Amino acid sequence: MRFQLTDEQKALRAVVRDVIGRSSAAGVWGLVAQFPAPLIDRGFWRALGELGVFSLRLPEVDGGAGLGLPEAVLVFEELGWALVPGPLVATHLAAGVVPGAATGETVVAAADGSLVEWLDEADVVLPGAEGAVALRSVDPLTPLHRVPAPGRTDPVAVLLTAAEQLGTAARVCELAVQHARTREQFGQAIGGFQAVKHLCAQSLVRVEVARAAVYAAAVTGDVVDIAAARVLADEAAVRGARDCLQVHGGMGFTWESEVHLHLKRAWVRARRGGGNTESEELLAADLLAGVAWRGACLR
Amino acid sequence: MDLSYTAQEDEFRARLREWLGKVLPTLPVKPSPDDWPGRRAYDLGWQRMLYDAGYADVHWDASPTTRLIFLEETEKAGAPYVGANFVGLLHAGPTIAAEGTPEQRERWLPPVLRGDEVWCQGFSEPDAGSDLAALRTRAWRDGDDYVVTGSKIWTSHAEVADWCELLVRTDADAPKHRGISWLAMPMSAAGITVRPLRTLAGSAEFAEVFLDEVRVPVGNRVGDENDGWRVTMVTLSFERGTAFVGEVVACRRVLGELAVEARRNGRWDDPVLRRQLGRLNAEFRALWRLTQWNVSEAEASGGVPGVGGSVFKLRYSHARQELYDAAADVLGPDSLDLERAWVLDRLSSLSYTIAAGTSQIQQNIVAERILGLPKGR
Numbered sequence: 001m002r003f004q005l006t007d008e009q010k011a012l013r014a015v016v017r018d019v020i021g022r023s024s025a026a027g028v029w030g031l032v033a034q035f036p037a038p039l040i041d042r043g044f045w046r047a048l049g050e051l052g053v054f055s056l057r058l059p060e061v062d063g064g065a066g067l068g069l070p071e072a073v074l075v076f077e078e079l080g081w082a083l084v085p086g087p088l089v090a091t092h093l094a095a096g097v098v099p100g101a102a103t104g105e106t107v108v109a110a111a112d113g114s115l116v117e118w119l120d121e122a123d124v125v126l127p128g129a130e131g132a133v134a135l136r137s138v139d140p141l142t143p144l145h146r147v148p149a150p151g152r153t154d155p156v157a158v159l160l161t162a163a164e165q166l167g168t169a170a171r172v173c174e175l176a177v178q179h180a181r182t183r184e185q186f187g188q189a190i191g192g193f194q195a196v197k198h199l200c201a202q203s204l205v206r207v208e209v210a211r212a213a214v215y216a217a218a219v220t221g222d223v224v225d226i227a228a229a230r231v232l233a234d235e236a237a238v239r240g241a242r243d244c245l246q247v248h249g250g251m252g253f254t255w256e257s258e259v260h261l262h263l264k265r266a267w268v269r270a271r272r273g274g275g276n277t278e279s280e281e282l283l284a285a286d287l288l289a290g291v292a293w294r295g296a297c298l299r
Numbered sequence: 300m301d302l303s304y305t306a307q308e309d310e311f312r313a314r315l316r317e318w319l320g321k322v323l324p325t326l327p328v329k330p331s332p333d334d335w336p337g338r339r340a341y342d343l344g345w346q347r348m349l350y351d352a353g354y355a356d357v358h359w360d361a362s363p364t365t366r367l368i369f370l371e372e373t374e375k376a377g378a379p380y381v382g383a384n385f386v387g388l389l390h391a392g393p394t395i396a397a398e399g400t401p402e403q404r405e406r407w408l409p410p411v412l413r414g415d416e417v418w419c420q421g422f423s424e425p426d427a428g429s430d431l432a433a434l435r436t437r438a439w440r441d442g443d444d445y446v447v448t449g450s451k452i453w454t455s456h457a458e459v460a461d462w463c464e465l466l467v468r469t470d471a472d473a474p475k476h477r478g479i480s481w482l483a484m485p486m487s488a489a490g491i492t493v494r495p496l497r498t499l500a501g502s503a504e505f506a507e508v509f510l511d512e513v514r515v516p517v518g519n520r521v522g523d524e525n526d527g528w529r530v531t532m533v534t535l536s537f538e539r540g541t542a543f544v545g546e547v548v549a550c551r552r553v554l555g556e557l558a559v560e561a562r563r564n565g566r567w568d569d570p571v572l573r574r575q576l577g578r579l580n581a582e583f584r585a586l587w588r589l590t591q592w593n594v595s596e597a598e599a600s601g602g603v604p605g606v607g608g609s610v611f612k613l614r615y616s617h618a619r620q621e622l623y624d625a626a627a628d629v630l631g632p633d634s635l636d637l638e639r640a641w642v643l644d645r646l647s648s649l650s651y652t653i654a655a656g657t658s659q660i661q662q663n664i665v666a667e668r669i670l671g672l673p674k675g676r
Contacts, residue, residue, distance in 0.1 A: 001308065001364045002301045003588075003595040009300065070300045177670045192675025194663065200670055201613070201662035208610045212592045213585035219302050228581035277574070284577035287558035 016078045035140040040121045049104020054095040073163040073218040080167025085141045087118040113274035119145040139264035153273035162233035169236035172244035173203040199243045210236035224286045227279035237266035319376040339459040342382035346414030355412040363597040370544035387411035387418035391464040419460035421451035432475045438467035444514040457493045457506040481527035483519040500646040561629045609664045616651035623648045
């Protein structure tokens with residue numbers, strides 16, 4: 001058993017980190033400045049397309065990289081980490097279906113639960129957005145519309161959302177630790193105080209548990225594993241961002257700290273597919289089906 | 300990333316399964332929890348069966364994945380736990396294997412593997428719990444012996460042990476971590492008094508051990524004099540490796556049983572409880588995956604368990620308590636009846652966030668050794 005990243009997977013992650021790290025760091029704050037009507041940077045979207053963010057699971061004959069869910073999950077974790085805006089999951093799922101989605105020429109939004117992200121900026125909306133009403137979105141980086149008829153949620157969309165949440169969880173843990181190491185009060189770094197240190201430790205524990213669940217779900221592609229990944233990644237992202245904000249103290253409550261952007265994005269993603277009720281019910285039903293037990297025997 | 304096993308690993312699993320199917324029906328009846336000599340005999344008998352079948356050293360020499368498979372399969376088959384062999388196989392044994400002289404390894408390891416001798420652990424003291432290095436049990440040199448006086452606490456199997464892995468202070472003037480030595484103390488020596496301690500679950504699962512001028516040969520010291528703290532850390536890292544594999548498997552089984560019982564008694568119709576059970580399903584699935592992740596990591600790094608064990612223990616100990624709290628919700632008023640399944644387990648789950656490093660100490664370890672936060676108080 002080798003449940004670890006392969007060298008190729010590590011290399012892929014490094015490339016993605018490099019490209020989006022360089023392109024999006026400044027971009028995020030430019031976008032926040034456009035609040036409440038942020039625009040998608042089409043050049044950056046095409047750059048994501050070139051990087052293979054949307055096409056990587058398509059067969060090579062169709063212009064993809066022929067990679068699988070594990071690689072997609074690693075890429076979406078990085079996108080989440082870097083707070084990359086836009087309907088990333090919807091466009092990824094539309095690759096090979098909607099012309100131009102794979103290459104980043106087309107921006108595709110999708111009704112997910114009763115919400116649509118980035119409707120006004122999208123070239124195509126799946127399955128449609130009849131009767132959509134704009135919300136004043138809590139997340140300055142994700143414009144939202146409500147739609148009357150809830151859309152169906154693809155398990156792959158749930159998994160990739162969990163991967164983004166994992167990225168957020170890892171990022172806010174890092175931000176909390178950085179702050180705890182450098183901020184001094186009472187003559188010492190606050191990370192030396194157990195009350196602060198333990199918040200950081202708990203944050204890391206949630207990240208590592210969510211990581212194991214998300215990566216395993218990507219390997220098995222099993223819907224119950226995906227539901228578990230979703231529940232744990234939501235928790236890791238939302239609780240992690242809350243604790244990160246707490247560790248930052250008053251600065252964490254300001255607009256110019258990036259902490260709130262992570263928390264708000266985590267909240268938006270946690271609502272996808274109508275929240276995690278369905279995942280919890282699926283996990284509960286699985287207990288009676290006995291599938292958990294047989295599944296554990298096989299793997 | 301791969302969750303599949305090699306052909307060799309699959310073959311090991313199949314052989315083990317077949318063997319378990321053959322031998323488990325031949326086991327004697329399990330002794331009652333209060334019957335310590337009976338428990339000793341039962342646990343040693345099981346170890347002897349493992350030895351004869353070639354599985355005795357699976358905790359020591361096998362690859363981490365093989366160990367994972369062994370623990371998973373024995374739990375699923377309902378095989379006996381490591382029981383009285385715990386300290387010998389998972390604490391003292393690995394320490395002696397890593398730090399002992401060839402003569403010491405030859406003296407102590409084969410009897411552990413064969414199921415001939417039982418070890419207990421004399422580490423904690425009434426005034427040295429989380430701050431283990433503050434231990435005060437003193438050992439003075441007198442010729443070829445150490446003379447040991449002090450007291451130890453939380454010692455499991457003390458009543459039936461042949462040996463005790465003992466931490467003693469051999470230099471009271473040195474900084475606290477540098478004045479400790481590791482001794483193998485024969486439990487038959489004069490001056491040892493064992494007083495059983497009753498836990499909140501009602502049973503005497505461990506004991507206090509009082510030492511009054513107990514003579515221990517200098518040749519029973521493993522590692523250098525005053526180097527016992529480092530020697531001990533070797534032991535503790537073993538404890539935090541694959542220690543909970545069988546338990547996670549067992550928790551997943553209990554969770555399934557809880558769901559069945561909730562459906563039977565109607566509690567399943569409560570969406571809050573049902574979704575809580577769903578969340579616990581996610582929790583234990585993830586803990587199983589984290590185990591596989593940690594084992595794969597240990598495999599890649601040559602078999603040494605890392606601080607990942609602390610991350611795992613923090614989450615697992617909490618999840619186990621949540622599991623049995625959920626069991627109480629399923630049982631309703633019956634959760635107050637000690638005769639009902641899961642009620643005693645709920646009580647014993649309370650020790651998990653305390654034993655083998657409290658959650659607070661584990662969080663310090665994670666924060667300082669993984670996240671690099673400053674040490675502080």
